[in-house]
Amino acid sequence: MTEKNNLGHFARFGPATRNSILGLKAAYKHEIAFRQEVFLLIILLPIACYIANGFVEFCLLMSGIFGILITELLNSGIEAAIDRIGLERHELSGRAKDLGSAAVFVAICYFVLVWGYKIYTLF
Known part of the structure; x- marks a missing residue:
């Protein structure tokens, strides 16, 4: 031990x-993308407090933002590890980076779905 x-x-x-x-x-x-997502959090946190109908809905709205942040952190970690191994082009390195990027894209789609539905129901 x-x-x-x-x-x-x-x-x-x-x-x-x-x-x-x-x-x-x-x-x-x-990571500029992480800074942009933190800015998104700062802007949308008070909006979520205002438009949410209860704590559960607030948590759902915030899960979209935090999902993006979490996925971006994981993607950045993957990219840093791949770059540490070497900067030459390799099929598996490219695939790992593409998969990390795809994970961020899926998180953004979830965010758009949750916030889009909430905004749709407001009007």
């Missing part, structure tokens, strides 16, 4: 949180 495993569940919470914050800072600093 490594020293980290001997820390216990609560002792690992601090370092894990610190690593997560470093990851969020890195994504914000290096």
Whole structure:
């Protein structure tokens, strides 16, 4: 067992949180798409509070935005790992990046579906 495993569940919470914050800072600093999505969150959070009919609906609206953020973080991690391996073109590297991009696209489609339906029902 490594020293980290001997820390216990609560002792690992601090370092894990610190690593997560470093990851969020890195994504914000290096990924323009992530910055755009954070801006989207800042704009739509108060709108979701205003238009939602209850907590469950608010959570559904926010799930669309957070789904995009989560998927973008995973996609950025895939791209960073692939670029770390090498910048030369390889079929599997391209496929991995394309699949990550497709995941972001699916998350955006979910967002459009949820928010589109809510906006449609408002009018």
